[in-house]
Amino acid sequence: MDSLLEQLDRFSEVLAVSRTTHVSTWDPATVRRALQWAGYLRHIHRRFGRHARIRKALEQRLQNQWKQEGDSGPAPAPDLANFQALGHCDQLLSLRLLANPALGDASFHCLLQQLFPGPGVPDAEEEALQGSLARFASCRAAAHMLRFHAYSENPVLQKDSVMKTQAELLLRRLHEVGEAEAEGPGRLLSRLWERLPQDNFLKVVAAALLLPQASPRLQEEELGVGSPKTPGDGRQELLRWLLGKSDIVVAFCRNLPAELLTSVVGRHPELSPVYLGLLTNWGRQLHYDLPKGLWIGTEPQDVPWEELFSRFQSLCQAPPPLKDEVLTALKSYKAQDGDFEVPGLSIWTDLLLALGSRV
Amino acid sequence: MAEDSAGLPSNYQFWMQKLSVWTQASTLETQRDICLHLPQFQEFLRRMYETLKEMDSNAIIERFPTICQLLAKSCWSPFILAYDESPKILIWCLCCLIKKDPQNSRESKLNSWTRRLLSHIVSTSRFDIKEVGLFNQVLGYAPTDYYPGLLKNMVLSLVSELRENHLNGFSSQRRCPERVRSLSRDRVPLLTLPDFEPLVEALLTYHGHEPQEVLCPEFFDAVNEASLLKKISLPTSAILCLWLRHLPSLENTMLHLLEKLISSERNSLRRIKCFMKDSLRPEAAACHPAIFRVVDEIFRSALLETDGAPEVLAGLQVFTRCFVEALEKENKQLKFALKTYFPYASPALVMVLLQHPKDIPQGLWHQSLKHISEMLKEIVEDHGSYGGPFESWFLFVHFGGWADITAEQLLMSEAEAEPPEALLWLLAFSCSPGAGHQQRARTMVEVKTVLGCLTKLFRSPALSARDLQAAAGENLGGDPRPPACQQLVRRLLLHFLLWAPGGHTIAREVITLMAQTDAIMNEIIGFLDYTLYRWDHLCVEAHRSRKLARELLTELREQALPGQVNQ
Numbered sequence: 001m002d003s004l005l006e007q008l009d010r011f012s013e014v015l016a017v018s019r020t021t022h023v024s025t026w027d028p029a030t031v032r033r034a035l036q037w038a039g040y041l042r043h044i045h046r047r048f049g050r051h052a053r054i055r056k057a058l059e060q061r062l063q064n065q066w067k068q069e070g071d072s073g074p075a076p077a078p079d080l081a082n083f084q085a086l087g088h089c090d091q092l093l094s095l096r097l098l099a100n101p102a103l104g105d106a107s108f109h110c111l112l113q114q115l116f117p118g119p120g121v122p123d124a125e126e127e128a129l130q131g132s133l134a135r136f137a138s139c140r141a142a143a144h145m146l147r148f149h150a151y152s153e154n155p156v157l158q159k160d161s162v163m164k165t166q167a168e169l170l171l172r173r174l175h176e177v178g179e180a181e182a183e184g185p186g187r188l189l190s191r192l193w194e195r196l197p198q199d200n201f202l203k204v205v206a207a208a209l210l211l212p213q214a215s216p217r218l219q220e221e222e223l224g225v226g227s228p229k230t231p232g233d234g235r236q237e238l239l240r241w242l243l244g245k246s247d248i249v250v251a252f253c254r255n256l257p258a259e260l261l262t263s264v265v266g267r268h269p270e271l272s273p274v275y276l277g278l279l280t281n282w283g284r285q286l287h288y289d290l291p292k293g294l295w296i297g298t299e300p301q302d303v304p305w306e307e308l309f310s311r312f313q314s315l316c317q318a319p320p321p322l323k324d325e326v327l328t329a330l331k332s333y334k335a336q337d338g339d340f341e342v343p344g345l346s347i348w349t350d351l352l353l354a355l356g357s358r359v
Numbered sequence: 360m361a362e363d364s365a366g367l368p369s370n371y372q373f374w375m376q377k378l379s380v381w382t383q384a385s386t387l388e389t390q391r392d393i394c395l396h397l398p399q400f401q402e403f404l405r406r407m408y409e410t411l412k413e414m415d416s417n418a419i420i421e422r423f424p425t426i427c428q429l430l431a432k433s434c435w436s437p438f439i440l441a442y443d444e445s446p447k448i449l450i451w452c453l454c455c456l457i458k459k460d461p462q463n464s465r466e467s468k469l470n471s472w473t474r475r476l477l478s479h480i481v482s483t484s485r486f487d488i489k490e491v492g493l494f495n496q497v498l499g500y501a502p503t504d505y506y507p508g509l510l511k512n513m514v515l516s517l518v519s520e521l522r523e524n525h526l527n528g529f530s531s532q533r534r535c536p537e538r539v540r541s542l543s544r545d546r547v548p549l550l551t552l553p554d555f556e557p558l559v560e561a562l563l564t565y566h567g568h569e570p571q572e573v574l575c576p577e578f579f580d581a582v583n584e585a586s587l588l589k590k591i592s593l594p595t596s597a598i599l600c601l602w603l604r605h606l607p608s609l610e611n612t613m614l615h616l617l618e619k620l621i622s623s624e625r626n627s628l629r630r631i632k633c634f635m636k637d638s639l640r641p642e643a644a645a646c647h648p649a650i651f652r653v654v655d656e657i658f659r660s661a662l663l664e665t666d667g668a669p670e671v672l673a674g675l676q677v678f679t680r681c682f683v684e685a686l687e688k689e690n691k692q693l694k695f696a697l698k699t700y701f702p703y704a705s706p707a708l709v710m711v712l713l714q715h716p717k718d719i720p721q722g723l724w725h726q727s728l729k730h731i732s733e734m735l736k737e738i739v740e741d742h743g744s745y746g747g748p749f750e751s752w753f754l755f756v757h758f759g760g761w762a763d764i765t766a767e768q769l770l771m772s773e774a775e776a777e778p779p780e781a782l783l784w785l786l787a788f789s790c791s792p793g794a795g796h797q798q799r800a801r802t803m804v805e806v807k808t809v810l811g812c813l814t815k816l817f818r819s820p821a822l823s824a825r826d827l828q829a830a831a832g833e834n835l836g837g838d839p840r841p842p843a844c845q846q847l848v849r850r851l852l853l854h855f856l857l858w859a860p861g862g863h864t865i866a867r868e869v870i871t872l873m874a875q876t877d878a879i880m881n882e883i884i885g886f887l888d889y890t891l892y893r894w895d896h897l898c899v900e901a902h903r904s905r906k907l908a909r910e911l912l913t914e915l916r917e918q919a920l921p922g923q924v925n926q
């Protein structure tokens with residue numbers, strides 16, 4: 001067992017090197033050995049997928065890598081992120097070597113011979129790798145084709161395939177990081193927030209929060225049937241992180257479209273006090289311009305009346321518990337302001353009047 | 360190689376021009392043209408590879424100076440890269456250009472150019488979706504983690520779009536029929552991707568509210584082809600939709616089956632049965648009388664065209680058996696009356712024939728045969744209301760096992776007993792439906808004579824091939840037997856060899872005497888194969904007979920087609 005774990009560590013190192021210029025020192029024999037190694041680990045994956053004890057040991061070893069890389073590592077995740085990754089580690093290694101110009105000509109020639117032996121190969125293993133690489137190429141081209149020829153972005157964000165896929169991957173990663181370390185998910189999310197375009201990231205977060213509960217696809221395929229652990233729900237970590245970061249939650253509520261936020265808040269009631277609180281604050285910033293007969297802001301960052309109204313309107317079209325909660329809150333603010341029925345005195349009165357005609 | 364590459368240069372120019380057009384502008388027009396040509400282009404690539412793999416990269420460049428352009432242009436088309444085996448063959452072609460140790464800068468340049476292209480096919484980012492690339496990079500995902508999931512989601516999204524349209528009708532989206540049509544047309548290159556099956560299924564089961572077909576014929580053709588080649592596996596419900604919407608697909612499948620039946624490789628019936636279960640889906644025929652009727656009609660034409668070829672007959676019988684099994688399984692309470700499957704036949708006769716001999720005690724087989732014979736005779740000779748002799752014969756041969764049981768029963772009856780008229784009539788009828796009353800009477804007399812000799816020899820302790828030949832020999836004085844009658848006598852002899860206690864000692868000799876032409880040899884092979892298949896279904900135990908039949912079959916196949924026995 002120890003030697004197996006040792007092998008796993010060494011192979012992780014090989015994988016890490018495979019995308020650097022160090023491969024210029026690899027001769028054909030090294031390439032062959034690296035591929036054999038990958039083939040062996042893939043075999044291990046197939047053989048011990050349902051063997052709880054060995055699988056667990058291997059998983060723990062892989063999780064240790066997460067801890068080591070945790071804070072400062074250059075990569076956000078180890079190359080072999082989980083047990084499943086062993087199933088296609090040969091594919092990963094091959095793709096890296098194929099794309100690495102540092103690999104010498106003779107070694108590259110050898111790589112091609114190993115990877116693409118041509119038609120009618122007797123060795124099922126090689127045929128499988130050759131096939132899987134070609135299939136991957138097809139799959140990528142197909143996704144490109146669908147995206148740019150005849151497939152339009154779905155206007156409903158959570159139904160958009162690109163968003164949905166990113167959201168699924170995010171939850172998967174959060175789950176893996178969480179398995180390795182309790183602090184992991186929060187740290188990962190903060191790092192993503194710093195490095196990614198924030199608008200896109202917030203959309204992915206929203207899409208993740210809206211994914212159906214414990215997606216069976218994630219459970220069976222990504223984590224493997226017979227996985228000893230129950231799939232953790234990355235959503236909870238996501239929510240906890242979001243609620244703990246006041247500046248991010250503000251950006252989340254301010255930048256995403258009204259309908260999307262209504263859906264997210266409808267699904268996660270923990271978010272509704274925060275969202276309502278923010279809406280209230282934004283409303284309080286506005287004052288009534290008597291000559292124009294409008295509610296306007298004084299600062300450029302103030303939320304305009306139209307947007308405020310559309311957010312409340314969207315909330316009031318949500319199914320009952322949320323809708324009632326919003327209306328109750330609006331009425332109580334109105335009461336606090338003196339319960340006037342005349343327009344122009346309290347923004348809450350005016351909002352309720354405007355909504356009343358449409359809700 | 361010389362043969363392989365013959366004609367390649369002219370082809371080469373054709374594809375070079377096509378690729379230039381395709382890569383110049385990506386209009387709907389060019390996309391359609393690409394989709395239309397993908398299978399041929401893949402074939403061209405395959406031939407190209409066969410030529411290239413024999414050559415050194417310098418020789419390649421010399422012979423095909425524009426090869427780099429050709430390959431590069433192919434690699435830039437997502438349609439080509441997504442289609443079936445094209446990416447694999449493209450990779451193989453590129454591998455032929457790589458030099459292990461480049462000698463000069465030109466060779467080095469070619470190497471690095473080829474490497475870039477290879478890397479592009481499997482992993483570069485030209486086809487990447489930008490916002491996603493960065494996201495994955497920061498999350499630490501490789502494209503292999505990402506693309507399969509994305510494709511699956513895209514397909515699911517299209518599937519749910521179709522379902523929603525289906526439910527909502529077209530009121531909300533007037534452009535729907537065109538959308539569905541273009542979905543079916545433009546997705547043809549992607550059909551063989553396993554992730555695409557849900558979409559193919561959704562398209563096939565999608566029924567618009569339009570009077571005309573919304574899916575395009577190329578789509579149907581491609582789906583049927585892919586399904587026949589087992590590149591995709593669709594549920595029967597989807598296949599049923601395919602056939603009901605697009606008759607040529609069903610006809611094409613039947614054509615495949617007939618080719619298999621009469622091909623020189625002589626597929627065994629067990630394999631034919633597998634093909635039927637996989638491709639012809641007897642359960643589809645059972646669920647839908649219309650499908651059954653089309654299949655049946657094609658069998659009928661094939662029998663007429665081939666003058667009742669034994670291979671086609673065997674195929675029809677296997678199909679009928681599968682169909683009846685499916686009917687029993689799917690249709691416990693007969694959703695459709697039997698009349699809808701056999702509209703021109705006597706329902707009483709169909710009922711009797713449908714009974715599997717296995718479900719009747721052996722002692723009562725005789726009675727069933729008599730009953731069948733009488734019913735058929737009444738229809739055929741008294742010109743009953745259920746079609747002519749050929750229609751009755753066609754119905755009867757669906758359940759051809761009864762004719763073989765007749766032969767076996769007659770052979771094994773007591774030597775002194777007079778063979779029953781009814782059984783003789785049935786045997787004579789089964790071999791030549793077109794014969795008139797007189798000719799049939801003559802056949803019955805001939806068969807009776809042969810049977811008289813054979814039953815006497817049946818338990819004889821010392822059999823000789825000569826005796827058997829004499830028994831089957833023709834009455835020298837009279838006219839030669841018609842071919843159908845000769846065939847019937849051969850069948851009787853073969854039954855005899857398999858069942859007579861001493862049959863195995865002379866079987867090989869008799870068969871050698873009998874098989875004077877290739878056609879007869881094939882007939883004997885077909886008979887043995889069919890008999891084994893039939894016994895399996897009847898659960899006949901006769902170990903010795905089975906063993907003999909199996910041995911003979913293997914030996915004769917080996918003789919007929921050395922080296923292909925085990926295929």
